[in-house]
Amino acid sequence: MSTRRTFLKQAAAGSATLTMPTWLAGCASTGTPQAASVTSATPDNPFFSWFGLDDALVRRVMATLTSRGADNADLYFQYRRNNSITMEDGIVSKASSSIDEGVGLRVVVGDQTGYAYTEDLSEAAMNAAAKTASAIAHGSASVAPGALTHRASPHSVYADRVPWSQVGIDRKLPLIQRLEGLAKAKDPAITKVRIWWTDTDDRVLVINQLGHMHTDSRPQSRLWCSVTATKDGETQSGSANLAGRRDIDFYSPEKLETLAQQAADRTMILFDAIRPPAGEMPVVLAAGASGILLHEAVGHGMEADFNRKDVSIYSEMIGRKVAPDFVTIVDSGLEENERGSLNFDDEGNPCEKTLLVRNGILESYLHDTISAKHYGVKPTGSGRRQSFRHAPMPRMRCTYMEDGPHTRDEIIESVQNGIIAETFTNGQVQIGAGDFTFYVKNGWLIEGGKVTAPIRDVNIIGNGPQALKDVTMAASDAALDTGGWTCGKAGQSVPVSQGLPTVLVSKLTVGGA
Amino acid sequence: MANLMDRAEGAVELALAAGAQGAWASASSSREVEFTSRDGALEKVQENTSRSLSVQLYVDGRFSTHSTTSLQPERLKSFIGEAVALTRALQPDEHRELPDPALFAGRSSVDLQIADAGIDSFSNEQRDVWLKAMDAEARADDRVISATGYVSTSRGEGAAVSSNGFEGTWGGTSVWLGAEVTVRDEGDARPEGGLWLGGRRLDQLQDPALIAKEALKRATERLGTTKGPTTATTMVVDPQIAGRLLGRLLGAANARSIAQGRSVYADKIGQSLFPSILTVTDEPLLPGGLASRHFDGEGIAAKTLPIITAGVLENVWVDTYYGKKAGLTPTSGGRSNLLVKPGVDKGLSELIRDVGEGVYVTSWLGGNADGTTGDFSFGLRGHMIEGGEIGRPVGEMNVTGNLLDLFGRLAVVGNDPWPYRSTQVPTLVFDGVQFSGA
Numbered sequence: 001m002s003t004r005r006t007f008l009k010q011a012a013a014g015s016a017t018l019t020m021p022t023w024l025a026g027c028a029s030t031g032t033p034q035a036a037s038v039t040s041a042t043p044d045n046p047f048f049s050w051f052g053l054d055d056a057l058v059r060r061v062m063a064t065l066t067s068r069g070a071d072n073a074d075l076y077f078q079y080r081r082n083n084s085i086t087m088e089d090g091i092v093s094k095a096s097s098s099i100d101e102g103v104g105l106r107v108v109v110g111d112q113t114g115y116a117y118t119e120d121l122s123e124a125a126m127n128a129a130a131k132t133a134s135a136i137a138h139g140s141a142s143v144a145p146g147a148l149t150h151r152a153s154p155h156s157v158y159a160d161r162v163p164w165s166q167v168g169i170d171r172k173l174p175l176i177q178r179l180e181g182l183a184k185a186k187d188p189a190i191t192k193v194r195i196w197w198t199d200t201d202d203r204v205l206v207i208n209q210l211g212h213m214h215t216d217s218r219p220q221s222r223l224w225c226s227v228t229a230t231k232d233g234e235t236q237s238g239s240a241n242l243a244g245r246r247d248i249d250f251y252s253p254e255k256l257e258t259l260a261q262q263a264a265d266r267t268m269i270l271f272d273a274i275r276p277p278a279g280e281m282p283v284v285l286a287a288g289a290s291g292i293l294l295h296e297a298v299g300h301g302m303e304a305d306f307n308r309k310d311v312s313i314y315s316e317m318i319g320r321k322v323a324p325d326f327v328t329i330v331d332s333g334l335e336e337n338e339r340g341s342l343n344f345d346d347e348g349n350p351c352e353k354t355l356l357v358r359n360g361i362l363e364s365y366l367h368d369t370i371s372a373k374h375y376g377v378k379p380t381g382s383g384r385r386q387s388f389r390h391a392p393m394p395r396m397r398c399t400y401m402e403d404g405p406h407t408r409d410e411i412i413e414s415v416q417n418g419i420i421a422e423t424f425t426n427g428q429v430q431i432g433a434g435d436f437t438f439y440v441k442n443g444w445l446i447e448g449g450k451v452t453a454p455i456r457d458v459n460i461i462g463n464g465p466q467a468l469k470d471v472t473m474a475a476s477d478a479a480l481d482t483g484g485w486t487c488g489k490a491g492q493s494v495p496v497s498q499g500l501p502t503v504l505v506s507k508l509t510v511g512g513a
Numbered sequence: 514m515a516n517l518m519d520r521a522e523g524a525v526e527l528a529l530a531a532g533a534q535g536a537w538a539s540a541s542s543s544r545e546v547e548f549t550s551r552d553g554a555l556e557k558v559q560e561n562t563s564r565s566l567s568v569q570l571y572v573d574g575r576f577s578t579h580s581t582t583s584l585q586p587e588r589l590k591s592f593i594g595e596a597v598a599l600t601r602a603l604q605p606d607e608h609r610e611l612p613d614p615a616l617f618a619g620r621s622s623v624d625l626q627i628a629d630a631g632i633d634s635f636s637n638e639q640r641d642v643w644l645k646a647m648d649a650e651a652r653a654d655d656r657v658i659s660a661t662g663y664v665s666t667s668r669g670e671g672a673a674v675s676s677n678g679f680e681g682t683w684g685g686t687s688v689w690l691g692a693e694v695t696v697r698d699e700g701d702a703r704p705e706g707g708l709w710l711g712g713r714r715l716d717q718l719q720d721p722a723l724i725a726k727e728a729l730k731r732a733t734e735r736l737g738t739t740k741g742p743t744t745a746t747t748m749v750v751d752p753q754i755a756g757r758l759l760g761r762l763l764g765a766a767n768a769r770s771i772a773q774g775r776s777v778y779a780d781k782i783g784q785s786l787f788p789s790i791l792t793v794t795d796e797p798l799l800p801g802g803l804a805s806r807h808f809d810g811e812g813i814a815a816k817t818l819p820i821i822t823a824g825v826l827e828n829v830w831v832d833t834y835y836g837k838k839a840g841l842t843p844t845s846g847g848r849s850n851l852l853v854k855p856g857v858d859k860g861l862s863e864l865i866r867d868v869g870e871g872v873y874v875t876s877w878l879g880g881n882a883d884g885t886t887g888d889f890s891f892g893l894r895g896h897m898i899e900g901g902e903i904g905r906p907v908g909e910m911n912v913t914g915n916l917l918d919l920f921g922r923l924a925v926v927g928n929d930p931w932p933y934r935s936t937q938v939p940t941l942v943f944d945g946v947q948f949s950g951a
Contacts, residue, residue, distance in 0.1 A: 119583070236885060309695075433738065
């Protein structure tokens with residue numbers, strides 16, 4: 001039940017991590033209000049009518065919340081509607097929908113937090129929750145906000161789209177059925193195809209104690225293709241998925257064809273795949289999904305809540321040379337339509353691009369409001385939460401490494417005996433000790449500078465700062481993973497993205513046979 | 514509770530009125546309080562009061578599931594109306610039916626001992642006393658950088674009803690204490706250790722000071738950890754983490770995985786797959802159990818389900834839908850308390866002495882397993898076993914193989930199942946296991 005343990009996974013339900021999520025446990029702010037347009041709240045603010053609010057009601061609840069004082073206080077209203085569809089055994093056999101609505105109320109005094117939520121948006125219920133959250137404070141009332149002002153985000157990284165609420169199931173079914181047909185046709189050995197579709201509209205209204213209001217409509221969607229194949233009495237299964245803050249037009253015939261091909265290729269190769277030898281060896285990380293290395297080896301350790309508590313292996317390393325000059329690692333909320341992107345974070349701070357490592361030097365942690373105050377810096381727009389049921393904390397958004405000076409061919413040729421890691425299912429890290437792991441589903445053996453055989457199902461383990469030092473080559477083919485990832489920390493899951501150019505880590509421990 | 518039953522019944526009525534031929538609804542509510550302290554000061558207080566309603570619809574041979582927290586009558590009516598209309602857009606599926614009412618019969622009424630009224634009257638002053646007790650022990654070492662304590666209590670209840678005659682209610686409480694400690698090592702490393710203990714009732718709690726002391730011990734035991742060796746040797750798995758290994762072994766032992774061609778057990782029910790020392794039982798009626806229940810998520814009356822008996826795979830978990838697809842009789846779609854039968858009359862330290870040399874695993878780190886083939890690879894930390902004693906701490910190691918082969922190498926089952934999980938497993942000893950490290 002370690003809250004400091006964090007994990008990353010591809011699968012949604014029934015995920016395959018060894019962690020037990022219920023027990024566990026960016027964007028750099030410009031901080032320039034002049035960049036944001038400021039308008040007063042008007043009665044036709046659709047978020048107010050959706051949540052049944054008005055100006056005076058919000059101010060009364062805020063007054064209760066701050067009645068014993070607060071350095072920060074916020075109300076986080078959320079309405080999330082999700083739809084999913086399953087196709088199995090040739091039948092679109094199941095649909096699901098859910099509505100999750102409520103408000104989270106938070107009071108921060110120093111580094112102390114009082115938090116409560118309610119799904120009942122009546123004034124009585126909100127006031128009761130506000131009173132509960134306020135109990136952490138022991139001072140006199142903060143000044144109640146005057147007029148509420150709406151602050152638009154300077155960014156729009158998933159705008160101009162059709163909300164999922166306006167897309168009927170009649171538009172989703174044809175693409176699900178098309179994908180199923182494409183996957184089934186990929187190989188005569190394929191016996192089962194399962195397609196899983198999910199889309200979400202997430203409406204968020206954040207109001208802080210200054211009366212600043214932020215509104216955002218956050219789309220999310222994902223399409224999974226899983227296949228099972230049987231050949232000569234042996235059965236193998238694999239999958240691929242496509243995800244992002246995308247609308248339905250993104251799922252083009254070409255994208256479906258690629259997805260079906262990926263799922264089939266990743267499965268059929270398993271019939272020939274072997275386990276690599278066990279032990280330490282050079283590991284080539286293929287461009288794209290291998291960003292899992294950054295997420296686990298450096299990203300979590302750079303989340304500032306761990307550092308202000310002095311419990312991260314990176315707690316005293318800002319300004320230190322941690323990797324070769326060509327290594328620049330970014331955590332950005334501004335990658336258009338990516339799964340981890342946000343216009344502003346869940347505290348209302350605008351997102352931006354934060355450099356964790358610049359030219360090999362450790363540069364910035366990922367901050368929420370509490371840690372930014374602790375360090376005397378601006379928030380990086382990294383304060384995220386799973387839903388209104390949770391207090392925000394520093395989290396990653398889209399984590400990737402910029403291009404390096406080498407080529408993929410040079411990198412592979414430089415390896416005498418090692419592996420290429422290509423697709424992944426999950427990872428995990430110990431924040432303080434720095435040990436991290438990720439699980440390689442598909443990859444390749446390298447012998448004498450040449451790719452010789454497919455490999456499968458090996459866990460890789462290393463230590464964060466050591467792995468950064470051991471990044472000896474990076475190519476100029478940086479790419480973000482097209483599949484979706486969900487990051488878990490202290491019992492909260494949030495969508496993230498990651499990417500990498502082809503990279504060589506000169507030594508990691510490979511779980512072989 | 515009457516309120517929750519009314520809510521569930523109301524949802525079934527709305528579904529039938531909107532044109533569904535069958536419906537299942539459940540309404541639930543919960544309240545949780547969690548206090549967190551760090552280094553002697555209160556860090557966070559969170560109180561959650563939650564509710565939700567979920568509905569399963571059977572419409573013209575089609576099926577869908579829905580849930581909402583938005584319970585105003587007019588919103589609920591339109592939500593269920595839209596859900597029924599949505600279901601009609603799917604394809605008919607001959608295997609989708611409400612569970613056979615015969616499976617509802619014979620429900621036990623035994624007291625599960627999973628609710629404690631004391632949780633409701635529990636005071637914040639008591640929480641504070643416990644946090645202070647943990648803090649004092651957790652920081653009783655100069656090398657401690659930070660110590661965090663947790664006190665968490667909850668109560669949840671629910672009611673479910675179906676259009677083919679099911680009706681049932683449930684409720685329970687829980688209380689947990691946790692301590693986490695980070696200590697300073699050479700260089701930049703800050704090893705951590707932690708422990709959470711608790712249960713359904715206050716009388717299942719342990720002394721907070723002992724919990725903190727153990728958390729501190731676990732952190733300091735990691736000091737000076739080095740990378741373990743690449744070797745094939747005996748593996749001793751601590752009972753506290755053996756549950757996860759067993760969970761992975763049985764991850765595909767269900768009708769859904771079998772029906773979808775994704776189970777290593779597809780054609781193995783009834784076969785002797787493991788040494789005769791391995792016996793695993795699903796026991797939903799365990800008094801005070803973390804996963805105890807009178808019926809499962811489909812309403813199937815709870816009863817003891819032998820999974821592995823003396824090495825033979827006797828049963829897998831079978832729900833109504835995938836049971837029909839796989840040609841298996843429903844048992845229960847969901848795992849409850851999973852109990853491994855104790856073996857030899859020895860605990861962890863005696864077994865380590867018997868083993869002499871090997872690797873003692875104290876925690877897993879990442880890793881995964883392929884349910885279709887059983888192939889696995891897990892990261893781990895622990896200690897070398899040297900001369901029958903727990904030796905130097907090691908990390909950055911993986912264990913890799915096939916789960917059926919690994920459990921085929923199960924040599925000893927101890928007498929010390931860990932009671933603070935729903936999967937209760939004693940110390941396990943495996944022979945000839947492949948580790949990768951330095």
